[in-house]
């Protein structure tokens with residue numbers, strides 16, 4: 410039997426604030442439908458929401474891929490965008506380059522990436538300036 414029980418990919422468009430949050434909601438509903446333990450769903454939902462909002466705010470377009478196996482839930486995010494010049498700076502709590510308009514919408518606390526790291530068992534972020542950013546987020550199903 411294949412170890413990947415479930416896989417689904419979603420497209421996300423930069424600046425599309427009207428639809429922002431829909432993919433992370435779809436991911437959350439999918440996991441609930443699969444009967445995943447609620448605290449695990451919650452961690453994945455927080456991490457995928459923050460990843461989706463960053464893609465919408467800072468990138469042009471991208472994809473989010475959900476994989477559910479018997480061992481873990483993984484979210485892989487791959488965007489086309491400006492990338493991040495200093496990833497360790499971007500990872501710091503409170504660091505944000507959000508515009509005044511984004512801050513008016515309630516974004517820009519600089520807690521998104523730190524919250525992804527907190528909620529994930531494994532978090533890998535790689536970025537290439539002028540190309541885009543990739544996130545690998547894994548939440549384990551087994552202790």
Ligand SMILES: Nc1ncnc2c1ncn2[C@@H]1O[C@H](COP(=O)(O)OP(=O)(O)O)[C@@H](O)[C@H]1O
Pocket residue numbers: 459463464467468488490491492493499500504505506507516517518519520521522523542
């Ligand atoms: N996908 C991305 N593409 C380009 N820059 C990003 C991306 N995700 C995050 N960043 C950069 O990292 C910073 C910190 O992100 P985050 O912790 O989510 O805080 P916030 O979204 O509130 O600014 C952002 O302000 C931005 O400069």
Ligand SMILES: [Mg+2]
Pocket residue numbers: 459462463519520521522
């Ligand atoms: Mg953010």
